[in-house]
Amino acid sequence: MRQIDATAITEAVKELAMAANYQLGEDVIAALRRGAEEEESPAGREIFRQLLENARIASKERYPLCQDCGLTVVFAELGQEVHIVGGDFTEAIQEGVRQGYAQGYLRKSLCHPLTRQNTGDNTPAVVHTEIVPGDRLKLTVVPKGGGSENMSRVFMLKPAQGWPGIKEAVVTTVREAGPNPCPPVIVGVGIGGTLEQAALLAKKALLRELGRPNPDPQLAGLEAELLQAVNDLGIGPQGLGGRFTALEVHLLIQPCHIASLPVGVNLQCHAARHKETVL
Amino acid sequence: MSKTVKLVPPLTDEEVTALEMGDQVLISGVLYTARDAAHQRLVDLLAAGRELPVDLSGQILYYVGPSPARPGRVIGAAGPTTASRMDTYTPALLAVGLKAMIGKGKRSPEVIAALVQYKAVYLGATGGAGALLAQRIKKAEVVAFPELGPEAVHRLEVEDFPAIVVNDCLGRDLYEEGVRRFARSAGVTR
Ligand code: SF4
Numbered sequence: 001m002r003q004i005d006a007t008a009i010t011e012a013v014k015e016l017a018m019a020a021n022y023q024l025g026e027d028v029i030a031a032l033r034r035g036a037e038e039e040e041s042p043a044g045r046e047i048f049r050q051l052l053e054n055a056r057i058a059s060k061e062r063y064p065l066c067q068d069c070g071l072t073v074v075f076a077e078l079g080q081e082v083h084i085v086g087g088d089f090t091e092a093i094q095e096g097v098r099q100g101y102a103q104g105y106l107r108k109s110l111c112h113p114l115t116r117q118n119t120g121d122n123t124p125a126v127v128h129t130e131i132v133p134g135d136r137l138k139l140t141v142v143p144k145g146g147g148s149e150n151m152s153r154v155f156m157l158k159p160a161q162g163w164p165g166i167k168e169a170v171v172t173t174v175r176e177a178g179p180n181p182c183p184p185v186i187v188g189v190g191i192g193g194t195l196e197q198a199a200l201l202a203k204k205a206l207l208r209e210l211g212r213p214n215p216d217p218q219l220a221g222l223e224a225e226l227l228q229a230v231n232d233l234g235i236g237p238q239g240l241g242g243r244f245t246a247l248e249v250h251l252l253i254q255p256c257h258i259a260s261l262p263v264g265v266n267l268q269c270h271a272a273r274h275k276e277t278v279l
Numbered sequence: 280m281s282k283t284v285k286l287v288p289p290l291t292d293e294e295v296t297a298l299e300m301g302d303q304v305l306i307s308g309v310l311y312t313a314r315d316a317a318h319q320r321l322v323d324l325l326a327a328g329r330e331l332p333v334d335l336s337g338q339i340l341y342y343v344g345p346s347p348a349r350p351g352r353v354i355g356a357a358g359p360t361t362a363s364r365m366d367t368y369t370p371a372l373l374a375v376g377l378k379a380m381i382g383k384g385k386r387s388p389e390v391i392a393a394l395v396q397y398k399a400v401y402l403g404a405t406g407g408a409g410a411l412l413a414q415r416i417k418k419a420e421v422v423a424f425p426e427l428g429p430e431a432v433h434r435l436e437v438e439d440f441p442a443i444v445v446n447d448c449l450g451r452d453l454y455e456e457g458v459r460r461f462a463r464s465a466g467v468t469r
Contacts, residue, residue: 057414
């Protein structure tokens, strides 16, 4: 049994929450650069330039990339040979979020769903824990903005609707979202499983590095087809019209019930923040 | 053809009606901030026949909920928030002379009609450019409803704050027309 101290988890989550909010991934920056060159709309190119400048200032001056520092989603892959000592595993993660948002001058954006009273420290984070082989703990911290999460959907399609139905679901979601999720977006699509699993797959799909093709060539082809359909809408950067509505579409699939075809569509704004570490 | 226009509030009707959908604007001077809770208060005061704590005539409202400022800094990240949440309150504020609003995302048909009626515009700032926009804010102070904390009405002093005219006084909507210009399909589903 390998031991990991709860305080090490808190420390890691705290650092990841801050780093994710200040530093846009190199993969996203590369995608924005491509947009700044290839976007046909002049207003759209100007937006790409602003976003690149924004990323530069945020990382250099430790400003959050966006004032919406998100609801913090944490993916934990816990090796089954790890023994957590010195505290409660879930609470250690929550404490990391609490400290990261306080010490990092990040906006606290969580409230009671009915009274709307702010919880004051951006907790509780939404934590997804998976037990995996090995003696490591992988933590991925994903601050998820409200604007793009609000425009995300789950569809329970009929199996007969098949691929055309899935494509329609994705295009409808992006079209109805319009400017609200701060395009250019990344579209995470989860197909299969159950209601909640399709949504979770869609969110996990967002974590794949941009510019890295889907390892399954068939899915890679479907992703390209969806990207084309979404970009044909012409919504463009910030919804002002243009070629780049989405930077990429990412797919994850898993088997579902013979009677179902669940499809989750999770929209991610260009402030695609996630940072990971392995303890 | 879209143009770049420098704006210094308070704005006159002539300045506002000269703005066209797609124009880039650079604002210098004062902006007032307000989100949902502040809007509710402002509209409640108007409904009660009371005076507003700030004179909005000719002014620009910025829909923003910044992140906390680090010590020694004016403000934290300060990009626009979704404007549609303010839609129900907006016509009442336009009626007392508000001339422009800055936010992100679409406005309701009621707001677009009120912009025509009262000669006002809706400006879009880049959503998610919070660090960049913060650099253009030189001063920030609370001027009304301090009990609302970060949602209090702030008076910002800005320099060359960039935005684009989304809805002009003629009822045009860049979110509709810009997209139409680039759409290659009405969407596979229409
Ligand atoms: S959708 Fe993303 S970029 Fe836009 S305001 Fe929300 S967090 Fe920021």
